[in-house]
Amino acid sequence: TIVQETRLYDPDADLTRSMRGKEEAHDYRYFPDPDLPPLVISATDLDQLRAQLPELPDARQARFISEYQLSEDDAAQLTSQTEIADYFESVLEQVGGESRLTANWVNGELMSWLNRSDLLITQSPVTPTMLGQLIQRIRDNTVSGKIAKQVFAALWEGEGGGDVDTVIEKKGLIQITDSDAITEAVSKVIQAFPEQAEQVRSGEGKIIGFLVGQVMKATSGKANPQAVNEELKNQLLG
Structure with missing residues (x-):
């Protein structure tokens, strides 16, 4: 059985002890306050209040x-x-x-x-x-x-x-989308990195990401990466 009581915490002993017992609800002898009329909230009232709330x-x-x-x-x-x-x-x-x-x-x-x-x-x-x-x-x-x-x-x-x-x-940050400029940049990177270019031709597809990075570096990040990727595939894989 749970005892209804108020307990006091003793920090020195690090424990709680009973301070006073709690009465049952009926022992409090609640009675209506004549100055406080009953508050009746209808379902319509609730709906209107909900409508006024911001989105939670x-x-x-x-x-x-x-x-x-x-x-x-x-x-x-x-x-x-x-x-x-x-x-x-x-x-x-x-x-x-x-x-x-x-x-x-x-x-x-x-x-x-x-x-x-x-x-x-x-x-x-x-x-x-x-x-x-x-x-x-x-x-x-x-x-x-x-x-x-x-x-x-x-x-x-x-x-x-x-x-x-x-x-x-x-x-001067406008992206390079001109096909001729991208073709030229890709060609230079392929010439500068023949070993990696050959790896792509041999089927090592992941290496193409390295070459894309080199083209982006050469163009100061201005080249369109999708266009660069497509042009590399075009020049290396046909």
């Missing part, structure tokens, strides 16, 4: 998973704070899609910079509009994902007046 974290997380096709981990991180979730959805409004790419940037690059700078997301120098514009430039192949990180860093430092295109233009 668990519900928002579930919506992010179903609506944006995000992983549970990404959705959990994004909804850990209302401000982070609001930022994410503001970026999506700018981009008009690319929920996973946007989640990667918010959870990854943005949070990394915020943590290093000991800032809240509401204090971020890179606004949702800026990040949305940057993601659009990744989508339209103006910059690669790697170069986009350089643009983000510049925006964080206040360069370009917060305009992504201005930063890209001033720093």
Whole structure:
């Protein structure tokens, strides 16, 4: 039988001891207060109150998973704070899609910079509009994902007046998509690394990643990596 009582903790002895017994509920002799009328809350009242509540974290997380096709981990991180979730959805409004790419940037690059700078997301120098514009430039192949990180860093430092295109233009970061320029860069890398090129021809497909990296290095990261990969396969495998 569990004794109804209030116990006192004795820190010196590191134990508890009985302080006083507790009465049963009826022993308290509760009685209505004439100045407090009964409070009746109907189902309709509850529905109206629920409708006035903001979207709760668990519900928002579930919506992010179903609506944006995000992983549970990404959705959990994004909804850990209302401000982070609001930022994410503001970026999506700018981009008009690319929920996973946007989640990667918010959870990854943005949070990394915020943590290093000991800032809240509401204090971020890179606004949702800026990040949305940057993601659009990744989508339209103006910059690669790697170069986009350089643009983000510049925006964080206040360069370009917060305009992504201005930063890209001033720093000369526009991605190389011209087929002739990529063909030439690939040819030079193949000539510079004949052993690795021969390995690719012999069926060692993983080595092609090394050659892609060399082309990216030679072009200061400006070449379109997908185009480089295709051109390497074209020149080495026919």
